[in-house]
Amino acid sequence: MTVPALEADALGKRFGRRAWALRDCSFRLPAARVCAVVGSNGAGKSTLLALAAGLLAPTEGTVRVLGAHPAAARPRVGFVAQDKPLYPQLTVAETLRMGADLNPGRWDADTAHRAVAGGDLDPGRRIRALSGGQRTRVALALALGKRPELLLLDEPMADLDPLARHELMGLLMGEAAAHGTTVVMSSHVVAELEDSCDHLLLIGGGQVRLSGEIDDLLAAHTRVTAPAGADLAPHEVVESRTTGRQLSAVIRPSGPLSDDWRTHTPSLEELVLSYLRNPTAPAPAPEILEAAV
Numbered sequence: 001m002t003v004p005a006l007e008a009d010a011l012g013k014r015f016g017r018r019a020w021a022l023r024d025c026s027f028r029l030p031a032a033r034v035c036a037v038v039g040s041n042g043a044g045k046s047t048l049l050a051l052a053a054g055l056l057a058p059t060e061g062t063v064r065v066l067g068a069h070p071a072a073a074r075p076r077v078g079f080v081a082q083d084k085p086l087y088p089q090l091t092v093a094e095t096l097r098m099g100a101d102l103n104p105g106r107w108d109a110d111t112a113h114r115a116v117a118g119g120d121l122d123p124g125r126r127i128r129a130l131s132g133g134q135r136t137r138v139a140l141a142l143a144l145g146k147r148p149e150l151l152l153l154d155e156p157m158a159d160l161d162p163l164a165r166h167e168l169m170g171l172l173m174g175e176a177a178a179h180g181t182t183v184v185m186s187s188h189v190v191a192e193l194e195d196s197c198d199h200l201l202l203i204g205g206g207q208v209r210l211s212g213e214i215d216d217l218l219a220a221h222t223r224v225t226a227p228a229g230a231d232l233a234p235h236e237v238v239e240s241r242t243t244g245r246q247l248s249a250v251i252r253p254s255g256p257l258s259d260d261w262r263t264h265t266p267s268l269e270e271l272v273l274s275y276l277r278n279p280t281a282p283a284p285a286p287e288i289l290e291a292a293v
């Protein structure tokens with residue numbers, strides 16, 4: 001059995017006396033996957049990524065990163081936080097030199113320069129003078145240049161223009177495929193994730209609602225169009241809406257489906273939206289979806 005890239009067991013985080021930001025999260029992410037972390041605002045995605053990066057300590061439970069404690073794994077992990085912290089007084093070139101100095105023996109200058117070069121950035125420009133998207137480029141360059149085994153990216157594409165998004169996503173996926181890097185990436189743009197990600201972690205209300213290979217998750221669900229009033233039992237219903245004479249539903253079939261229904265496999269976006277719109281929808285049994293690690 002290979003070591004999972006990320007493994008959480010009853011992981012929980014509470015900030016002071018506030019409500020739990022994350023509670024009772026258990027999942028395993030196999031190595032060399034590209035994993036999308038999705039969920040509503042405040043669901044706990046950034047908290048989960050910061051716990052994995054070793055920047056926060058769990059209140060309860062454990063998280064293992066590349067088989068080790070997050071602090072011990074840090075040299076093998078690249079992390080780009082949502083606010084892309086960089087040193088504002090350094091230039092772009094100085095920032096990349098710092099990346100090289102901090103990662104002796106493993107710094108991939110070529111990849112780091114490619115990430116920056118696409119943005120036509122003046123290497124002598126100070127970080128504080130860069131736009132949000134330009135800063136994202138430099139932060140991604142630093143993370144990729146480290147040649148990490150695990151890349152944790154918190155909404156990495158949020159402030160990039162569509163061309164930059166496409167180009168940097170291509171660079172990211174190319175690097176991940178070439179080096180077997182595991183990528184864990186939170187995003188709100190679910191439609192963009194379907195082509196690049198093979199694993200999904202859906203967080204809702206601080207808990208893991210779905211976790212597994214995207215192909216398995218999609219195959220376990222069916223989008224149904226049926227006459228209004230159709231009886232969906234005994235199938236498990238994630239979402240059901242009636243408009244006029246038509247009922248639309250996302251179900252997890254248990255047994256044959258009625259011949260009267262039109263059915264298709266949902267897209268990733270349809271699946272995610274159906275769970276987000278229905279916070280009380282039952283989660284699939286773990287044995288159906290648990291990825292073979």
Ligand SMILES: Nc1ncnc2c1ncn2[C@@H]1O[C@H](COP(=O)(O)OP(=O)(O)OP(=O)(O)O)[C@@H](O)[C@H]1O
Nearest residue numbers: 015018020021039040041042043044045046047048
């Ligand atoms: N440092 C903190 N102190 C107190 N509460 C916090 C802190 N960081 C996060 N929280 C709370 O924890 C919960 C989860 O926040 P988190 O930032 O992890 O959500 P998220 O899924 O990343 O949201 P978004 O999509 O808006 O970025 C929220 O209720 C938030 O208010």
